[in-house]
Amino acid sequence: MxxxxxxxxxxxxxxxxxxxxQLxxxxxxxxxxxxHDxxxxxxxxTLLGAVRHGGFIPWDDDIDIAMPWxxxxRFVKVAQKELPEGLVLQSALTEKGLKEPITKVRDTNSFLVEPGDNFAENYAKGLYVDIFPFVAYxxxxxxxxxxxxxxISKSYSILHKxxxxxxxxxxxFFWFGTKYAVCRLLWATLSAIFRGRDVYISNILINNGYGIMHRRDSVFPVGEIRFEGKSFRAPARPDAYLKDLYRNYMDIPPVEKRKIHAVFMLSSLDGGASVSQNVKSKG
Structure with missing residues (x-):
C-alpha cells in the first residue's frame, strides 16, 4: 500500500x-x-480536453489560456476593476515569491499546493486559471x-530559484547567467536578421522551454469551441495547434501517467457561493 x-x-x-x-x-x-473585445x-x-474529451481531461487540475502580449x-488593466468578488489577479511582476512568470486569476476561497510553492511568501494559493502571454517569433x-x-527558460528558472x-x-549564477545572456543576445541578433514576424507566434521565451511555435494562421482569427457544455474562444485550427504541442494528441496516455499535478487541493475554505454564481449575479 x-x-x-x-x-x-x-x-x-x-x-x-x-x-x-476553475470553470x-x-x-x-x-x-x-x-x-472589452x-x-x-x-x-x-485545456484545448486538448475540449477537443478530446469535450471538457476537462479527466485527471487534469488546471486551466490554461493564452493572449497576445x-x-x-489590456486585460490586466480592466480585470483588476471588473473581476467578481473572490477572484484576484496575480502576477510575478507585482507579487514576490511566485515561482513562475505567468499571470493568474486566483480564487481566494480555495487552497492549492503545487511543487515549488513558497510558503515563506504570503501570496494567494487558491485555485487558478493560467494566462500565457504570446509574442511574435x-x-x-x-x-x-x-x-x-x-x-533561456532553463537559465531563467535556475537563476530565479x-x-x-x-x-x-x-x-x-555565473554559468547560467552567462548562458542566459548569450542565448538572449543570439535571439535578439537573429530576430533582427530574420525579421519575418508575420508567420509564427508562441509563448514568451522564458515560458517556452519546449521551443513550441504556432503558425499565426492556426490561431487567428480565433473561433469558438465547447468546453464543459459552454462556449469559449479557441485557435482557428485546433488540430494544427494541438499537433504543434503534442503531435499524436488523440492518444490517451497510459494509466501511470494520468496523474493530478497538485500536491494538495481544496475546492472551498468555507463552503461559500461558487464563482460561477458570483459571475451570474454580476451579469
Whole structure:
C-alpha cells in the first residue's frame, strides 16, 4: 500500500469540485474579454480536453489560456476593476515569491499546493486559471528556436530559484547567467536578421522551454469551441495547434501517467457561493 494513498484518494474526491470552480474562473475571464473585445484562446491541456474529451481531461487540475502580449496588458488593466468578488489577479511582476512568470486569476476561497510553492511568501494559493502571454517569433528553424528557448527558460528558472550561499550557487549564477545572456543576445541578433514576424507566434521565451511555435494562421482569427457544455474562444485550427504541442494528441496516455499535478487541493475554505454564481449575479 502506498504511504500517500489516503491523500491521493482525497485528491480524487476533490478533483471535480475543483475543476468546476476553475470553470467558474474561466467564465469570469471570458465575460471580461467579450465585454472589452480582448483576444484570448484555450491553450495546452485545456484545448486538448475540449477537443478530446469535450471538457476537462479527466485527471487534469488546471486551466490554461493564452493572449497576445498587448491584449494581456489590456486585460490586466480592466480585470483588476471588473473581476467578481473572490477572484484576484496575480502576477510575478507585482507579487514576490511566485515561482513562475505567468499571470493568474486566483480564487481566494480555495487552497492549492503545487511543487515549488513558497510558503515563506504570503501570496494567494487558491485555485487558478493560467494566462500565457504570446509574442511574435522570427522565421527561424524549429530546432534552433528550441535550443535557444530551452537555454533561456532553463537559465531563467535556475537563476530565479531560491539559493543558499555556497560555491555551487556561485558557479550556477555565473554559468547560467552567462548562458542566459548569450542565448538572449543570439535571439535578439537573429530576430533582427530574420525579421519575418508575420508567420509564427508562441509563448514568451522564458515560458517556452519546449521551443513550441504556432503558425499565426492556426490561431487567428480565433473561433469558438465547447468546453464543459459552454462556449469559449479557441485557435482557428485546433488540430494544427494541438499537433504543434503534442503531435499524436488523440492518444490517451497510459494509466501511470494520468496523474493530478497538485500536491494538495481544496475546492472551498468555507463552503461559500461558487464563482460561477458570483459571475451570474454580476451579469
Amino acid at each position: 502506498k504511504h500517500n494513498a489516503p491523500l491521493e484518494a482525497f485528491q480524487q474526491r476533490q478533483l471535480r469540485a475543483c475543476q468546476l470552480k 467558474g474562473i474561466l467564465e469570469a475571464i471570458d465575460a471580461i474579454c467579450r465585454r 480582448i483576444c484570448y484562446w484555450l491553450d495546452g491541456g 498587448e491584449e494581456m496588458q 522570427p522565421n527561424l528553424p524549429r530546432k534552433l528556436v528550441k535550443r535557444l528557448t530551452l537555454g 531560491a539559493h543558499r550561499y555556497s560555491l555551487r550557487a556561485l558557479a550556477e
